[in-house]
Amino acid sequence: MHTIDFPSSYSSIPDPADLATLSQTTEIERSFLVNVAQHEFTGVGEIVDFGTFLGGSTYLLGMGLERNKRLSHAEKIARIHAFGMFGEDNAKRIFDADLVTQILGGPIKEDICVFEKVVDRYRSLINLYAGDICEIEWIGRPIEIGHIDIAKTLEVWKRTWAIIARHYIPGSTILIHQDFKSITLPWLTYGLELILPYVRVIRQIADGSLYFKIVDPIPDDLQTKIVTDDFTLEERIERIERMEASLEQQCTVIGRQFPDATIGKTAFCQYWFGDREEARRILEPYKARHAKFFRHFFERD
Ligand SMILES: C[S@@+](CC[C@H](N)C(=O)[O-])C[C@H]1O[C@@H](n2cnc3c(N)ncnc32)[C@H](O)[C@@H]1O
Incomplete structure (x- = not known):
């Protein structure tokens, strides 16, 4: 795994205790989103959230783009x-109701209206x-920065990567993969392991997201494997083992959701693509303390 470092100043931004509070991102992720749009975006492609x-x-991406000194205001439009x-009502379901009312200046039910209020500036x-x-x-334009916080199912992951695969820019595209830590979404780990030779992982960023720059063209057959999720069970598990070991060696911290990411993600490869009984057997020792990460999957048949 090849890595790069971004400036250490990228891990701090001015107090985000404003509209950015209505985000499920962590402070480090927020900081990175502002900084990447401000300092890394050249305009050769688009920014996609x-x-x-x-x-x-x-x-946050808007805040960064507005501060970007490379581009004129006209070049930043859309x-x-x-x-x-x-x-409906997701703001109050996810965030503290008083805080939401205070930030939005009153009760707003429809999520789309909250969105408009949040991004208004x-x-x-x-x-x-x-x-x-x-x-x-x-729309078919190249993608220079992609923040991927949407891939909560395999179908959406495949669709998102189908868009990225056709529109990334070798040498420029920076991708932020939220949910990398999540043991229930193992396709991020084995899929991204496949393209490690073509990317530079950004090292000092943590909080469970994987950040990287695509430096070289990714061969078509590898892109197709990700986009069609064409992996055997054994290959999925091997790639997860390699990716986690590699991160362990190369990165300071990636952040964890579960005590042993390799075990958790292996269990979920079994759950989604193999033997659900085997998944339960693997996770049994973790049930007492860590069931919150997988309980609802085990209550299903
Ligand atoms: C975890 S939230 C994103 C959090 C957001 N980035 C923030 O800063 O708070 C996941 C988002 O993915 C969207 N999403 C999930 N599946 C989708 C799909 N099939 N098409 C479009 N959006 C989808 C959800 O509507 C939601 O907006």
Whole structure:
């Protein structure tokens, strides 16, 4: 695994105790989103927020893009593209109700209205794609920065990577993969292991997301493997073992959701693609202390 370091100043931003609070990102992730749009974005491609929820991450990218000194204001218009599905009352379900009312200046039920309120200041920089990404066409422009916080199912992961695979820019594209830590979504780990020779992992960033720059063209057959999720069970597990061992050696911290990422992700490869009884057997010793990460899967048949 090859790594690069970004400036250490990237891990601190001014107090985000404002609209960015309505984001499910951590402080480190927020900081990175602002800094990457401010300092790394050259305009050679677009910024894509795959999974905006209530607009928090999009707002942070907007903050960074507005501060970006390379581009004129005109060049920044509609350069951030945000994907998301919107429902009702999620702000109050996820965040503290008083805080939400205080930040939004009153009660707002519809998520889309919360989104509009959150991103208002940077709205001219943003294109919104509301609806299922599996049914929305990407506009076809190259992608320079991608924040992927949408891949909660295998189908959406495949769709998201189908868009990225056709539009990344070797030498430029920076991707932030949220959910890397999640043991229930093992496709991120074995899929991204496959393309490690073509990327530089950004080292000092943590909090369970994987950040990297694509430095070389990724061969078509590897892209197709990810986009079609064409892996045997054994290959999925081997790639997870290699990826986790490699991260352990090379990265300071990636952040963990579960005490042993390799074991947890192996169990979920068994759960999704192999033998559910075997998944239960692997996770049995963790049940007493860590069941919150997998309990609901084990209550199903
Ligand atoms: C964890 S939230 C994103 C959090 C957000 N980045 C933030 O800063 O708070 C996941 C987002 O992915 C979106 N999503 C999940 N599946 C989707 C799909 N098939 N199409 C479009 N959006 C989807 C959800 O609507 C939600 O906005």
